[in-house]
Amino acid sequence: MLEDMNEKCAVVGIYGHQEASKLAYFSLHSLQHRGQEAAGISSSDGKKLHTIKNRGLVMRVFNERKLETLSGSSAVGHTRYSTAGDDSILDAQPVFARYDLGEMAIVHNGNLTNAEEVRNKLIEKGAIFQTFMDTENLIHLIAKSEKEKLIDRIIDAVHRIEGAFSLVFLSRSKMFAMRDRHGFRPLSLGKLPNGGYIVASETCAFDLVGAEYIRDVRPGELLVFSEGKEPESIQVFEPTPKHCIFEYVYFARPDSMVFGQSVYQTRKNMGKELAKVQPVEADVVIPVPDGGVPAAIGYAQESGIPYEMGIMRNHYIGRTFIEPTQEMRDLKVKMKLSPMPNVIAGKRVIVIDDSIVRGTTSKRIVRMLKEAGAKEVHMRVSSPPTTDPCFYGVDTPDKDKLIAANMTLEEIRVYIEADSLAYLDESSLLRSVNATEDNYCTACFTGKYIV
């Protein structure tokens, strides 16, 4: 079985700017929340591609000297998040290759669902793979395509892959950005202040480098960036949008625009809807930081119950999901979140989180709040029960580890030791993100898979 190596990642591409790799580097900083395992940048100086990648945070992988070696006016970058613990830096991106047309680098966010099948066919024909990444399939498909021009080879290659992909390709003279036909993962296009273009997983990268948001790369669209030209658009696939609703629930940064809407606003809407459909009498509303903050603000505004900061988060500890054993996860939650007894003691507390996955965080939090003197703890979750794993690029554990797939609501409430527990229902969630048609993927809450 191929390891899922392209989960929860960020991609960025810069084209037509003298300091392309520096802008890519700054952008990766603002996209760090999408992946902390590894980071990398490839740049092109027109004659040659240069690549630096390694395990660790963006800040650790790069320094000024290294960035200087990434010369040229175009660059692509990537941050990777993966729970499959392969230590090899080969599994960091960009994936770089030399082939008959020259050199190319690829960055990928998403998960290819037919990766194993494609890889086996390639291996039967004599291909040799260096990594477990599904992205490496693309390199082979492009290199082996019988088309003459790179652009035709890319189009050829993307016809053979299925699943979720937001991709940026860099050749010596061009850059290409592409989204799968469903537009599962986000990818936006912006204009740099002193000429040139940027594409990135989230628009928070644009704000950092002073770029202006133009629009999203459309589902099924390939954008071609060539010197001295406006980006050329080719609609490779008929678009059938199925945007990942979990980007709004948890994944994206609140200051980003994703799928054309403010993440902060949609999260606040979820909190407001939650207050309408799952009210409870209480003295304070507190968030589980940072994920639960916008929804808790929305809940407080709608219910009129005061919003307070009842839990402090230590920002110097990585995300708890990374740890492979349950014992380590428990310990990390404890290190990461501490209660504020002066806010909580003697109060009836509504605590809001964006999601419950294994139940580790909620259980620990309820206990922590009770130990800090809370009279009652009412857990409210601003998304529906997470019942099914994601195959399109969000890192969720197998079904047997998802608490909502294995326990009833009441059993979960008892397990997390809360006085009450309630989730947002699917239709309220869809209302919160202003879904007008069936254009979101909600498989993690419904088990309704598209591909």
Ligand code: AMP
């Ligand atoms: P758990 O402790 O397993 O129930 O996880 C729930 C917590 O993890 C919540 O506080 C969420 O904000 C957060 N979370 C949800 N989905 C993910 C994910 N894919 N990766 C990392 N953290 C997540």
